Amino acid sequence: MAKNLTPRKEDYSKWYNDLVINADLAENSGVRGCMVIKPYGFAIWERMQAELDRMFKETGHQNAYFPLFIPKSYFSKEASHVDGFAKECAVVTHYRLKNDEDGKGIVVDPEAKLEEELIVRPTSETIIWDTYRKWIQSYRDLPILVNQWANVVRWEMRTRLFLRTAEFLWQEGHTAHATEKEAIAEAEQMMNVYAEFAENFMAVPVVKGLKTESERFAGALETYCIEALMQDGKALQAGTSHFLGQNFAKAFDVKYATKEGGLEHVWATSWGVSTRLMGALIMTHSDDNGLVLPPNLAPDQVVIVPIYRSEEQFEMVSKVAKELQQQLRREGLRVKFDDRDTHKPGWKFNEYELKGVPVRIAIGPKDVEKGTVELARRDTLTKEFIPQTEVVEKVKLLMEDIQSVLFEKAKHYREAHTTEVDSYEDFKKVLKDKGGFISAHWDGTSATEERIKNETKATIRCIPLEGSKDTGSCMVTGKPSSQRVLFAKAY
The missing domain is CATH 3.30.110.30 (C-terminal domain of ProRS)
Incomplete structure (x- = not known):
């Protein structure tokens, strides 16, 4: 399976695309510029979601959901915001279809034109700040610390799976504060949360910084970011956090009564990361043999592959394999026992190497007799035989070691480049x-x-x-x- 990958040195872009397709992460869809995220790819994204969601909630944020459609008039209320997104917007103009009178299929009903066009969400500042106007009256209503997990559409002509697609998945935080100081502290805090996630879970070292005025988010006074370096020497923006000042509060007339009895506009932030993180994960660690996943985000941290020639041998090997699986799971590890009889062990080894599973355990009849297993780690492609009684402790140590080694390797590359x-x-x-x-x-x-x-x-x-x-x-x-x-x- 890994032989289908173009070597990185030959064509890095093609290697990346080959890997995404062959490792069963995603594929292009029937809609130009959009992708289908396949179950294995989505499982990795779910791991990312779970950890980020936990981190958001630990910092006091709550999840909510806002409409996919935004009235066009909302965008005109904040001038720099509409300038930043105007060329990327998908627009809904009609609300009904009908059968073509010539019998040539379905057409848009010209009588069903919307009174006001709707923009398919490219980002949610406008719809959220229109909503916050109803939620905020007094200083007692602040701060509002809200996040939403959603999809967005930004019309892209030149697309690449995960890195740049017309529709993508993300989270977007939107917060409202009584003071400028609180809002700036929030924007900085979320940049730090993103950096901690990238380094501790993705094993991707990042540089924290500010964007220049021309590179800032449309409508922001300051954009904080984390930047990562990929194996081809190109940078990738991995996350952004924006201090929006009072721009959106003024545009949507969101004011609050102060403790002193005055009336002031609130201060705002927004921040987000997307499925682009999948691209960062792939390009930071993977090699010519396939995906390399850090244990903290791998859907399966360990896979156990039985080796046998007869039904009797299978029963003998399976018993040991299942016992090991249960022991490892009791330690909180994600373990898969691949007992499929439709594929040979060698094929399975290739598959899990391609899919980046951190640790592979192989058990055959001779291993059962000797009380050993073969342990292979994906990052270094090294193998060793160890006693079955040492598997649990060894694997626990390996999880920490692989996570650390991947981070240090990526950090060394960045420093050297x-x-x-x-x-x-x-x-x-x-x-x-x-x-x-x-x-x-x-x-x-x-x-x-x-x-x-x-x-x-x-x-x-x-x-x-x-x-x-x-x-x-x-x-x-x-x-x-x-x-x-x-x-x-x-x-």
Whole structure:
């Protein structure tokens, strides 16, 4: 099965697509630009959802749900917001179909035109802030800490499974606060939650930072982000958290009575991550043999494969395998016993290697006699024989080790592919020959940022929040710069 994968060095983009298809994660659908997330891919997304949902609730957030359709007039209330999304919106204009009078199938009924067009949700700020106006009257109603798990539509012409599709799944948090300080603290907190999730569960090291003005979310005063580096040297924005100021509160007239008896507009944030995280997970860890999953997010952390030639041997091996499965499950591990008789053990080994299961245990009749099992770890592709009595403790240690090794490997790659430059010539040379993150001084102007983007296709991924604030000169204009920023080509 793994032989169907194009090697990464030959064509990274094709390798990624081959892997998504062959590992049974997703496929293109009959709707242009949209994907079908298959059960195995969705199982990984469910693991992500479960951990993120827990983290949101631990920070005081509650889940709710808002409509998929948003009246067009809502978008015109916040000027920069509509400018940011106008070209990506899918629009509903009619509410009924009818049989074609010529007998050529179904047509849109021209008599069923909507009084006001509806936008299919590209993001929910407008519909939510129209709702919050009804929920908020007094300081006693604040803060509102709400998240929703939903799908959104942003019309995309050039799509790639998980990374960029016309419809995708995500969560979007929308909060309302009494003060600017509280809202900024919320936006920073959620960026930190995303970073903790990416590093501790996805084993993906990230850089926390601020977006430049031109890269901010439409309608935000500040956008916080986490940026990751993929194996091909391109960056991927893994999550964003926005301080919206009072822009949406003013647009939708959301005010609250203060303790002192005054009337003020509330302060807002929004934040989100999407199924794009699946792309980050795949591209950070996987290899030419297939998917490599960190144990914290693997649907199956361990798979047990029986090896036998007769029904008698199967019964003998199965008894030991099921006992091991129960022992491991009692330790909270997700364990699959693959007793299918439709596929040979070698085929199963290939399948689980391709699907990235962290640990594989093989048991045959001789293993039963010796009291041993064969243990294989996916990340290093190494195998060893261990006593059955040591399996539980060994596997528990392996889960921690694999998780840690994957993170450190990705971190080492990022460090090796982060380069400081001081001249524009060096910048272009590193971008062409090495790629990765490039740390350089920038004069803070949109004109210089746009020039670099047009000439090199590299963008400012973030203004890092951590690290040295060394002053210097812009690599392009020579004007003063207060700190280095991170550039990269990106997905």
